[in-house]
Each structure stands twice: as C-alpha cells, then as structure tokens.
Amino acid sequence: MEFTRPRGTRDFLFEEMRERKQAESTLRKVFESYGYQEIQTPLFEELKLFTTKSGDEIVNQLYNFKDKSDRELTLRPEITAPVARLYLNELEKTTAKPIKLYYYGSCFRYERPQKGRFRQFWQFGCELIGAKTPQGEAEVIALCTDAINALGITTADVNINHLGIIRGLFQHFDISAETQSEIMVVIDKGDKDLLIESLSGDEPIIDNDELNQILLKLIDLVGDKSIIPDVEELIAPYDEPKESLEELKELIALLEAFQVEYYTLNLGVARGLDYYTGIVFEIYVPELGAQKQICGGGSYSLVKLFGGKEVESTGFALGFDRLMNAIEELTEKDELPSHLDVYVAPISADVRPKAFEITQLLRKNGFKTDVDLNGKKFKKLMNYADKIKVEKMVIIGANDLAEGKVTVKDMISGEQSLVDIDNIIDYLKEE
Template identity: 65%
Template sequence: MEFTRPRGTRDFLFDEMRERKKCENTLREVFETYAYQEIKTPLFEDLSLFTTKSGDEIVDQLYNFKDKSDREIALRPEITAPVARLYINELQKTAKPIKLYYFGSCFRYERPQKGRFRQFWQFGCELIGAKSPEGEAEAIAMAEQSLERLGIDTAEIHINHLGIIRALFKHFNIETEIQEKVMTLIDKGNKELLENELSSGDLINDSNLANILINLVDLVGKDEIIAKVTDLVSEFEETNDALDEFKQLIDLLKSFKISNYTINMGIARGLDYYTGIVFEIYVPELGAQKQVAGGGSYNLVELFGGEKVESTGFAFGFDRLMHAIESKKSEKNNEKDKENIDNKESIVDVFVAPFSNDTREKSFEIGQILRNNGISTEIDLSRKKLKKLLNTANKLNAKFVILVGKNDLENDNVTIKDMSSGDQELVAIDGIIDYIIHS
C-alpha cells in the first residue's frame, strides 16, 4: 500500500523549514518590540464558535466532525474567533489594552490551488480595548515594519473605514440582510458586477444611495481621496464620526512615519462584524493571490456574549509571506548567483571528525562541550573515512572542522580547520570554546 500526504497539504524539508523559522522569528521580534505577548489556542473548537461568527454556510468549508461524546467539533479555519473565546474565558478582568499575538495552522476544506491550501498558517495579533484610531495606526505600523524586516519592499497597504458605508445604510434604513449582500459584493472587488446589481434596483431601490455607493467604492488614491469622500457624503450627518476618525488615522499614520498607504474605499473585508477601519496588504508580484494580510477593527467579543469591547487585529497569511520572500530571493539569486553560492548558510558551526575508533569517545565529549556552550555541532555517527568526513562537513557548510587524532589527544590537543580559509591550527582542548567564539 502506498501512502501519500492528504490533498491540500505539504511536507516541508530542511531548507524550507529554516526559511520558515527565520520568517517566524523575525515576526516574533517585531511584534514583541510593540509589547505583544504570545498565546496559543486549541487546533479544534466547538463548531458553534465559527458558525456564530460567520454563519451556517461556513460549514461547507470546514473540517468538522462529532467526537466520541457526540459534540460538534471543527478544526479552526482561522484564529480570531478562538482568541475572542479565550478573552471571554480568561482575560475580561485584565487591564486594557491587551496586546497578544499568535502563530498556528488553520484548516479549510477548499479546492487547493496556487497559494491556497487546506492546511495553512496564520501569524496575527489582537489589540483589545485600545482607543481608535490610535490602535489601528499602531497595528498598521507594526505590519509595515514586519514586511520591511522580511525584505518585502513592494507591499501596498490599502485602507478604508467601513463606518462611512454603514452610516449611509443607517440613514437610508437599509435592512441588515441587504447591507451584508451589498458588503459581500463590494468585497468581491468586481466593480462591474456591483454597479449592475445596484443599478438594477433589486437590492437597493433608492437610486441616490446606489449612485453614492457606486461612486464611493471607486475612489482609490492618496490623501486627496478624503476630500472626495467628504464631498460625496457630507450631507449625511451620520457619516461625520467615521469621516473624522478616518482623517485622524491618516494624520496618525504620518506620526508613525508611514507613507506607503492607499486609501481604497472598495475594501470591505466581507464580514459583518467589522465596524470601522479596515485594511489589506498586497504584494503585486504574487498575482491573483497577492493579499498577504488583512484586518481592522471589530466587536467580536460582544457577538459571543461578552462585554462590548473594541478590538483591532490583523493576520498575515504566513504561506503567502513565504511565497513573497522566495520571489524576492529568486530575484536576488538571478542577479548575484556567485555571491549567493559563496554565502551559503551554515547548517552547523562545527563538525567533529574522529580519525579512528580510538578517538570516537573523546570526540563525543568534545561535541557535548561545544553544544553545552550553545555552539551548533555535528559529530560523525557513521564511522566514515577522513575524506568522506570532510565532504560531509562541506555539505553542512560547517564553519570549522575539529579533527580528533590520537597523537594530538596525547597532548590534550585537537586540530581545528577553518573551512572558509583552509587554515589549520593546533588548539588545546580546554581552549576550543574560546577559539571558536573569537575566530
């Protein structure tokens, strides 16, 4: 019987895992400089947690099942809802604002395609109980800094304030069901479809509102867009608060030294719990799957029966981030092939090579001394000949090879070979650590 991995999943080998770990650690460093702390939630939750948030129609996209106690369970399709549940269970009495971040895998039963898998990873954050728009501005700044640290310099940040459209719905007394249909259409990004649906009068029979929405979602640009939005909606008093908040956000982004943003009134996020500012981040080189992050402000805790508290959050699609990083790396490799070969990353710092069976036990002792001092070390475990040992060290791109010979050991010495220069030096065993660290 032949076993293969399930459709829509992947195996990650050594090189790819190193790159993923590097990306993960970079994101951790950035998030923690903004005082975020890590949490973990279960891989599976009660099915109702996700249907309450996204509706029963989401079930078709889930891996859900009944457990042995006949409870309806689902593998998490995202991590925002589990975080809201965690907050209600554990953190309601914690002083606010609360800053937390998470990294983990999610599962959706979707048709696998390029950039979209059934098991995927999210790296995201939640800021619970901060004032708006300060919280959104800081979150956007953190997302931008993360991308800069990862070397992704072509990302585009698109921002909107859904409070403006929702205020228009309120003024024109649009039913909730119709509101969500319109927001779903906007979120699809198909402006021709949206215009046809709104112009037909089937969804909204007020032509004034239909025309305003068609013109509004078409506005994309820099700060001048705010004036155009104001001209479109200023007669509707209900939009004033959202407009003022949007203007404050733009001013705050400048305080955070962020200039790489686009005001895009067509960003909707497609979920009814988003209440205010929303944003999406694109890397154009990724084509149809160019969105690498999305987020905004919402009140999900109240939906789950908790207190009314505003949250701001976003999540990176970790797999798409990796795709963007790989694209950049391929670009650089094409430009600097030789340099990249010369600068190949070391898998270990030191390779310990015993000359014979007589020196094998001492080799293990030396290897443990190195490891106990935080130096990554590989020791020959296959009893290879010297030539093959050096070939193995080269494949690992080890910085040093410690040659453990019987004659050297009689004087408590070993020979250390610098693999980049080819130089060899006799070093006392009790001086190995100092030699490796300072070479």
C-alpha cells in the same frame, strides 16, 4: 501500498523550514518590539464558535467532526475567533488594558487547493484589545507595515477604508441588516462588474437608485489623502457617515506620526463580515497575481458577539504562506549559513569515544554540533564538511589526543590550529 500526503497539504524539507523559521523569527522580533506577547490556542474548537462568528454556511469550508462524547468540534479555520474566546475565558476580568497579544499557527479550510491557497495554512497575527481608536488602529497598521518591510517585501500596498462611511449611508437610507450584509459581501469581492449588476440589474439588491449611484462612485475612490475632498463632497447631503470620515482623517494624521509613509485610501475595501465596525485594511503584493492579498484586518466587535462586554479591538492576520511566496518573488535569495557551528571528525575508530565526549561538551556549551557516526574515511569527512558549509571542523586524531589536543580547521580560510582540549570552548568562542 503507497502513502501520499493529503490533498491541499505540503511537506517542508530542511532548507524551506529554515527559511520559514527565519521569517517567523523576524516577525516575532518586530511584534515584540511593539510590546506584544505570544499566546497559543487549541488546533480544534467547538464548532459553534465559528458558526456564531461567520454563520452556518461556513460549515461547508470546515474540517468539522464529532468526538467520542458526541461534541461538535472543528479544526480552526482562523485564529481571531479563538483569541476572542480566550479573552473571554482568561483575560477579560483579570488583565489590564490595552492587551497586546500575537499568535502564529496553522489553520484548516476545506477548499479547492490552488496556487497560494492550501487546506492547511499558517497565520501570523495580532490583536490589540482595549486601546482607544484611532490611535490604536494607527499603531496596528504601523506594526503590520514594519513587519512586512522587515521581511524585505518592498512593494506591499496598504489599502485602508472606514466602514462607518458606508454603514452611515445604509443607516440614512434605512437599509436592513440582511441587505447590508449581502451588499458588503459583493463589495468585498472587488468585482466592479458584479457590483454594477447587483445594484443596477433587473433585480438590484438595494431598491434605491440614489444610494446605488453613491455606492458605485464611492468604491471608485482610490488614492492618497487628496481624495478626501471627493469623499466629503459625495456624502455632504448625509449626516450619518460624517463622523466616520472625520475618524478616517484623524487616522491619516496619526499614520504620519507613526511614520507610515506609503498607503492607499481605498473606499472599496469592505472586509465583508458584519462584526467589522470601523477602520479596515488589506495589504496586497501585486507580483503575486490573483493571490496578491497577504493580510487583512481592522477594528471589530467580536467579543460582544460572543456575549462579552463591548471592548475596542483591532487586529490583523498575515497569510504566512503568501508572505513566503512574496519573499521568494521579491528578494534575493541569500545563501543560508550552515545548520551547524562545528563538525567533529574522528579519523580512526579508537578515537571515537573521545570524539563523542568532545561533541557533547560543545553541545552543552551552546554550539550546534554534529559528529561522524558512520566511520567515514578522512577524505569523505572533509567532503561532507564542505557540502554542509560548516565553518569549523574539529579533527580528532590519536597522536593529537595523546598530547591532550585536537586540530581545529577553519573551513573558510583553510587555516588549522592545534588546540588544547581543555581550552577548546574558549578558543571557539573567541573565533
């Protein structure tokens, strides 16, 4: 009988896990430097949490099931909705705002596996709840860009839009909520030909040629802040989107204050979900090709959708697996240091008990330590220490032990020192 891992999942071996842990540690440091604290939510939630957020059609993408009490549950496909649930359950009435929290964990979607897309994947993200916008939005974008830069990813392109501009136009032309949702999904796909067909084909989604022409021109506006006059000219006849444009202009000024130097204004970024209300952004790494998007986020009104009081919320989720692809693609692969600080090598059977004692002493004093458990000959012990690239080797022989000493070998310089066992901790710490 042969057992294989489920389709769309992966095994991570030692070196890859160390690289992922290193990236995770880097992200944690950046998030915590902004005052964010980590939370964790369950791997499975009630199914209705996600159908309320995204509609019943999402069920086709979920690993949903009934438990033994016939409750409808699902493995989480993302973490934004669980965070909103956690806020309503635990934080809404007890915690001063703004609330800054971050998360890291695996999610599950039943999709066709392909390069950069798996059925089990990891997200690293945050939520800023109860901060005024656009200053809260500017800080969140700054956090996101700092996190990506800290990983050595230097070609990331931050694309920013304000959905209030499009929604203001919809309001002016009295477009129904259902039609708005339909066209926003099309815009979000980023397929210009599909959008043209949807707006100007035989059966256009919106039966208003004036609005259709404005939308087609609007989503073509991509660039730096120099495109703002073009946006102003395009929406000049309509009052409803003007307040959102002013908020976008204010955000641009704040990004400069937060030292976000490189970004793209892209009026075609839609984040095609109804609960996004204001600033939205996506981050692309062109070198990743079709799977170039590594991050999506913005301001939303999800807590209200779940029955809570209206509260300003801004957040984003980094696709951790695609971040790792980008790191591999764009950065020089540094040789990882050994997973050990010290390797203990007993060179005869009679000294092994003392070798184990010394190993435990080193471990209890914070040294990552391993010891030979197989009774290898000395030459093989040396070869093994070289192979794992450990910097310090503690060689334990009967003659040295009789004098209360061990030999500490520096595996980089080749130098050796006889060290009193009682002083070995201080010696290694000084080294």
